[in-house]
Amino acid sequence: MEIQIIAFGIAKDILGNSQFTLELPSEATVSDLKVKLTEQFPEFAKLASLSVAVNTSYAKDDQPLQPEDEVAIIPPVSGG
Template identity: 75%
Template sequence: MEIQVIAFGIAKDILGGHQITMELPPAATVSDLKSKLMGQFPDFAKLAALSVAINTSYATDDQEIRPSDEVVIIPPVSGG
């Protein structure tokens, strides 16, 4: 299945843009997405944390992704 992935902050820099299209197997999970991202973009493995939101809610690694879902990568946030 083909999904659209939206990225912010350092994740956007790693992907080289705000949005990319990725191909995942049917019934793929957030964990599958993270593995594929780290395989294609090794700099993701250097981040302290990487969260994924699906349809405006934080997703767990075992959550299934559907082609119509809005998938957003949320990198670690720092500030003061």
């Protein structure tokens, strides 16, 4: 299945683009997505923590993904 990825902040820099599509097996979860991203982009593993939103709602690692889902990769934010 094809998933639309939107990346923000340092995640965008690591993934090389702010938007792209990624092919995942059917029955994939958010956790499977993270593994796939780490396989394709080894620097992705360096993100100590990040949030994932599926179709504008924050998602846990065990959430199943559906074809045509839009997934946002949101790295930790700091500032003052």
